[in-house]
Amino acid sequence: MTLVTLLLAIAWAGTGYRYEPYVEAPPALSGDVPANDRSLKPLASRLARRTRDLNARLKATAPRGVYIVIDQTQNRLYLKRNDETLLQAVCSAGSGMVLKESGGKKREWVFDSPRGRFEVLSMLRNPVWRKPDWAFVEESQPIPKNPTERLDYGSLGEYALYFGNGYMIHGTLYERLLGRAVSHGCIRVGHDDLREVWAHANVGTPIFIY
């Protein structure tokens, strides 16, 4: 009995994962490699050229100039130029809240910020918010038939950078809530930081949201 327990304990101790420090394995030749050295030289030259080309192609995939990165979980906005970070700002991304309509069409909205790569499509100074249906449903107000009743002045701050599907980077009246996920999917930024973003961005500036 004791022996069985001992053997089991030994087996248990040797079960799991064995960790070793990372040591890089030397590269191994692959594919058809000529046996004689004469043919090896042209192959090495071809490979060197291909590697140079691929390096250039890989570098070309990275955004050039100014771009915006948004960490929507931690509510941070980074304004970058090549490898340099020009600005790190606190922002507010989508709350993730679900809003359900009681009457009418019984619609449902999820207030998430989108993930992926976008571009600034238009830049608006003193933007006017054209309130969508959910803004009225959320406040238990009837949805207006007159489009002018949807217009809301001042709530988006001084500037807005529109990047599609109703989403914008814009200002906020609630700066004390920056750093918390409270928006309906847009990215809210504080007054001074928004000015900085506005000053560097252009139509076509890439926006990466993760």
Added chain:
Amino acid sequence: MVAVGVLAAACTRAPTTQKSTDLRAEVARLQRTSALLQRQIDLADEKEFYLVIDPAGSEVSLMLRGAQLQRYPVLGLQIGHPRVSWVGRHDPRPWQGTTWLNGKLDPPRQIDRLVIQAAPPGKDVAEPEPAVIPPTAEELYPVPTRYHIRFAGGLSLEIRPREADANAGRWARLWASWSAKWRDVASAVLARDRDAVRLRMAMNPKDAESLYRSLPPAVRLIVLAGRPDAPADSK
């Protein structure tokens, strides 16, 4: 006399052999580098987020479309292989330079969505509810002291903040290591749960927490080898 002749022949052959070996090593290095570059270009062409681990640069980067979104320094990297009763269960498939898909956090990040049923329009709301200040990401998403990012096909990243257990008491540390051992035993024994290979990364606690909170779903991964940006010219 014969010995002198053999020695002289060996001396003349040695540089040629050495040169040939160097050339073969260079071809192998270039083959690996170009394959890695091609895979990174392929990843940058896709719409999915991906992680790039660069052991030589001691960092892991979160990328999308060729843009480095965030970079996290790696303080230590270890490779783990499963074993059962001291017998290694090495998976012969290459893991370095391979594109790994569908990475998921384990334990997953919990998302509690607040669902609001709007009152019908025109109906008087009895009393406006007091404004609640929502929690920050730090309050919302507690980060486990160690966690995994598991990829389809069997590669797993084990993230361990450096000095994760430093503030815990002796018994808490003992309990953590005991329960981790049992989890590893269960994982190694059950083929269904077994990680073919584990990369254990030690990171600064803040970076480890940030990666856990921000990791997009279904992330991809590539582990680099060598230095792809090293000059590729052969003389």
